Amino acid sequence: QRAGGRDANEAIRRLGGVPGRTDLVGGRDNSLSLRGFGATADLNQVVLINGIRTNEAQMVSPRLTAIPVDQIERIEIVRGGQSVQWGAGASAGVINVILKDERAPGWHGRVAASVESFDGHEVSGNVSHGGKDWWIDADVKRLSTDGYRDNGDYRQDVGGIQGSVKLGAFTLHGRLQQEHQTSGLPGSLSFAQFSADPRQTLTPDDWGQTDETNRAAGVRWAQGATVVKFDAASRERASRFYQYGSERFWRSHTDQATATAEHTVRWAQDLSLQGVVGLDWQRWTLANTGYGQDSEQTTRAWFGQLNLS
Secondary structure, three states: OOOOOOEHHHHHHHOOOOOEEOOOOOOOOOEEOHHHOHHHHHHOEEEEEOOEEOOOOOOOOOOOOOOEHHHEEEEEEEEOOOHHHHOOOOOOEEEEEEEOOOOOOEEEEEEEEEEEOOOEEEEEEEEEEEOOOEEEEEEEEEEEEOOOOOOOOEEEEEEEEEEEEEEOOEEEEEEEEEEEEEEEOOOOOOHHHHHHOOOOOOOOOOEEEEEEEEEEEEEEEEEOOEEEEEEEEEEEEEEEEEEOOEEEEEEEEEEEEEEEEEEEEEEEOOEEEEEEEEEEEEEEEEEEEOOOOOEEEEEEEEEEEEEEO
16 A cells, blocks of 8 residues: 555555556556566466466456455465466466455445546545454445547446454355456557557447456364365456457356365474365356357366475
């Protein structure tokens, strides 16, 4: 917040030192690139939210601008090959956005607004309420700009709600988030056209639209040195474009679940051994119109880890 970052994507780029490339729809979801993979970065790094993968089996950047900084506890960035621990696509590294799992009791809220050139503005708000063993949090955001190029307008609306409750040794948590994005597509220009007028567009009627819904829920049981967790999530993303005189769309759906158990043994004040075992499952489907064949991918894996510290 002190650095001016408004969402997870900005925080990763500004404070984490991760390079980013501007997206192709004039928005704020810069494509992150660990270790310089460039255009193929999304296929060579794993991005997680609370340990749940947000990557898809295609070159689509995870949408991290929908996560406001108010919800973030910390962001872990591990550079270098991590495929043994995190599965396929982690050859460049892993980015894990950890959301806050506690709130101060009582009512709390925050409202922020900003303006920028080209009639750009952003308004966001957050409110939370909780007691000793429970809390609930809601947030909204609207971002709008006319963009530098003609037909370069962009608009993003985000709303979300999350909460948690403790029942003895159990902790239950859930999260629901909805995002709607629309943008004009100004298209490419030749060097001569750019020199004549860099703001012009040759495609004044082209546009794009994306809707995404994220759902996540989980349960955690902790007793002494043993912790057992189960997390499940689903994501639906529908994109529609009007380009080259025709309208096209694609729709993807992802279901995933992760179960882990960990136990820590302490031999001395400064020496401990932690063991972790678990299972991962993910199913991804894609329906196309005008972009090729429908696709489906299912991934299953088990893992184990020992940490001596």
